[in-house]
Amino acid sequence: MNLTAKIIKAHLVSGEMKAGEEIAVKIDQTLTQDSTGTMAYLQFEAIGTDKVKTERSVAYIDHNMLQSSQLNADDHAYIQSVALSHGIYVSKPGNGICHQVHLERFGKPGKTLLGSDSHTPTGGGIGMLAMGAGGLDVALAMGGAPFYLVMPKVVNVELKGKLRAGVTAKDVILKVLEMLTTAGGVGKVMEYTGDGVKYLSVPERATITNMGAELGATTSIFPSDENTKAFLEAQGRGEDYIPLCADDDATYDEHIVIDLAELTPLAACPHSPGNVKPVSELVGKKVDQICVGSCTNSSYLDLMKVAAILKGKRIHPEVSFTVSPGSRQVLTMLAENGALADILSAGARLLECACGPCIGNGQSPKQDAVSLRTFNRNFFNRSGTPSADVYLVSPETAAVSALAGVITSPEGIDLPDIPMPAKFLINDNLILRPEDFKDVKIVRGDNIKPFPKGKKLDENVKGEVLIKLGDDITTDHIMPSNAALLAYRSNVPYLSDYCLSNCDKEFPVRAKAKNGGFIVAGANYGQGSSREHAALVPLYLGIKAVVAKSFARIHKDNLMNNGILPLVFADPADYDKLEQGDELCIYNAPDSVKSRKFLLTVENKDIRIPLRLECGERQQKMLLCGGSLNSIGE
Ligand code: MIC
Numbered sequence: 363m364n365l366t367a368k369i370i371k372a373h374l375v376s377g378e379m380k381a382g383e384e385i386a387v388k389i390d391q392t393l394t395q396d397s398t399g400t401m402a403y404l405q406f407e408a409i410g411t412d413k414v415k416t417e418r419s420v421a422y423i424d425h426n427m428l429q430s431s432q433l434n435a436d437d438h439a440y441i442q443s444v445a446l447s448h449g450i451y452v453s454k455p456g457n458g459i460c461h462q463v464h465l466e467r468f469g470k471p472g473k474t475l476l477g478s479d480s481h482t483p484t485g486g487g488i489g490m491l492a493m494g495a496g497g498l499d500v501a502l503a504m505g506g507a508p509f510y511l512v513m514p515k516v517v518n519v520e521l522k523g524k525l526r527a528g529v530t531a532k533d534v535i536l537k538v539l540e541m542l543t544t545a546g547g548v549g550k551v552m553e554y555t556g557d558g559v560k561y562l563s564v565p566e567r568a569t570i571t572n573m574g575a576e577l578g579a580t581t582s583i584f585p586s587d588e589n590t591k592a593f594l595e596a597q598g599r600g601e602d603y604i605p606l607c608a609d610d611d612a613t614y615d616e617h618i619v620i621d622l623a624e625l626t627p628l629a630a631c632p633h634s635p636g637n638v639k640p641v642s643e644l645v646g647k648k649v650d651q652i653c654v655g656s657c658t659n660s661s662y663l664d665l666m667k668v669a670a671i672l673k674g675k676r677i678h679p680e681v682s683f684t685v686s687p688g689s690r691q692v693l694t695m696l697a698e699n700g701a702l703a704d705i706l707s708a709g710a711r712l713l714e715c716a717c718g719p720c721i722g723n724g725q726s727p728k729q730d731a732v733s734l735r736t737f738n739r740n741f742f743n744r745s746g747t748p749s750a751d752v753y754l755v756s757p758e759t760a761a762v763s764a765l766a767g768v769i770t771s772p773e774g775i776d777l778p779d780i781p782m783p784a785k786f787l788i789n790d791n792l793i794l795r796p797e798d799f800k801d802v803k804i805v806r807g808d809n810i811k812p813f814p815k816g817k818k819l820d821e822n823v824k825g826e827v828l829i830k831l832g833d834d835i836t837t838d839h840i841m842p843s844n845a846a847l848l849a850y851r852s853n854v855p856y857l858s859d860y861c862l863s864n865c866d867k868e869f870p871v872r873a874k875a876k877n878g879g880f881i882v883a884g885a886n887y888g889q890g891s892s893r894e895h896a897a898l899v900p901l902y903l904g905i906k907a908v909v910a911k912s913f914a915r916i917h918k919d920n921l922m923n924n925g926i927l928p929l930v931f932a933d934p935a936d937y938d939k940l941e942q943g944d945e946l947c948i949y950n951a952p953d954s955v956k957s958r959k960f961l962l963t964v965e966n967k968d969i970r971i972p973l974r975l976e977c978g979e980r981q982q983k984m985l986l987c988g989g990s991l992n993s994i995g996e
């Protein structure tokens with residue numbers, strides 16, 4: 363058996379472990395973060411569970427940190443109080459980015475983790491089966507329900523040899539993205555094996571599993587070995603270690619081999635993490651901004667390398683250079699060993715231990731800027747500056763480029779040996795344990811608005827094509843997130859005025875005027891973030907179905923959980939037959955849901971287009987009654 367199958371088998375609640383079949387797995391741990399968390403906890407309250415049923419659930423506050431009015435603070439107070447009163451740990455603002463902190467303080471090899479954030483697979487770096495999901499699925503898991511997913515195919519990514527100087531874990535995952543593209547992982551788990559694995563530390567492995575999200579993969583996982591043991595012991599959690607790996611004769615659905623020694627520094631060019639080019643082809647391009655941080659590359663080792671490159675030097679005067687450490691643990695250790703002084707003396711701007719610029723929460727670059735970021739997503743306008751070109755690179759590439767002011771390759775760089783610390787600095791002062799709090803009153807500020815609920819599926823589903831979109835539409839297109847909008851993550855009516863505004867500013871007005879309708883899209887619709895708002899807001903606008911060539915996993919689940927039909931063209935060429943303004947009708951929609959076969963009538967053209975619904979029985983029931991919450995107890 364491969365490692366993925368072993369963990370699934372140990373957690374299997376129902377279904378057959380055959381790729382493509384729906385299975386349900388028991389969830390041991392959950393995490394939420396604040397930008398998806400407010401909704402998740404409102405949904406959790408609606409389910410009506412007293413105390414979480416998981417082994418460990420943690421509510422992180424790391425995304426919406428700019429408190430420029432009471433709004434974010436209202437959300438923080440709600441999350442803290444609702445979590446503590448339901449037996450959930452809280453990681454307070456300033457403690458760090460959920461994925462980094464979870465790896466440091468809570469993650470355990472062999473356990474399942476479900477998080478309301480698409481980068482939850484970071485936990486795969488420590489041998490967890492860690493998956494991202496919409497808030498509602500995480501709320502259900504906190505209530506003790508299993509998580510339903512399609513049994514993935516398992517891809518063996520065999521790593522051979524050792525990385526050369528200046529080539530990093532980031533370049534490994536960029537290589538995988540170059541090979542497979544941003545939809546190449548849909549329905550798959552990427553399982554890393556091979557003799558190259560032993561040269562990668564847990565934080566390096568976590569960089570790779572983190573950005574596996576950009577492949578659309580269900581998750582990514584590394585074995586739990588001596589490096590995992592050393593990491594856990596250094597975190598004072600040696601007792602959480604168990605060794606785990608695939609059997610020697612394990613089988614896989616697919617197999618790819620990467621020779622680490624052959625890799626060179628890579629960059630993902632605008633505007634997709636899949637648009638990968640060698641750094642050598644970009645060398646000399648003038649850079650305006652460089653940001654080091656995010657859950658992909660903000661570990662102690664990452665920042666120590668940056669510090670070593672910057673030590674005693676000056677950041678190019680025309681570059682704005684920011685650093686956001688992944689956690690308070692990382693920041694405190696850098697402060698204590700002097701590396702922080704090296705970074706600051708070189709001219710860096712120090713930001714909070716939080717997502718910050720990665721989610722467009724500050725540091726939007728100037729008009730037409732070139733911005734180099736160690737992050738994982740460079741979708742159009744995610745930085746908050748539509749004309750900016752964002753490149754995703756390793757911390758080493760970022761640091762050498764910061765000194766030169768132009769894109770520079772770190773290949774062959776001579777860095778001092780930076781070992782993993784034998785002991786990390788452990789201080790959990792910003793983690794609140796529910797057992798220490800009694801009779802917590804849930805605080806609901808004015809910004810906390812109820813969330814929309816789907817309704818029973820109509821006999822005939824009618825409406826116009828409100829918009830026709832191309833391939834690879836991200837949830838950042840569907841529900842943009844930036845400093846101005848993040849504060850409204852618990853206010854769906856407010857957000858609805860910005861739905862799909864990155865594609866067509868008139869869309870929300872049109873959707874409201876027409877009382878909802880249909881969205882038509884190309885392939886890989888809904889890639890990227892797990893934000894359920896990309897389903898809740900369309901639901902609020904009356905969207906009844908999305909007709910696309912294909913869907914990304916988490917978004918498709920979010921649509922179904924909220925009673926919106928995700929329909930795929932039986933023949934993708936039929937996409938060309940639909941236009942904005944076409945009048946559509948699905949007659950006898952409940953029967954179509956039951957048979958999973960649809961005939962879409964285009965009334966104004968008098969044509970019929972066959973569509974398919976690709977889902978399991980449980981989701982059929984859910985769609986009939988208008989979503990997951992309505993189907994509880996059915
Ligand atoms: C992201 O990286 O896009 C986010 C912000 O972390 C999202 C969650 C969100 O939209 O709030 C994610 O990855 O799921």
Ligand code: SF4
Pocket residue numbers: 425459479481656657658716717720721737738
């Ligand atoms: Fe935060 Fe960026 Fe990571 Fe999302 S990808 S969790 S916004 S740091």
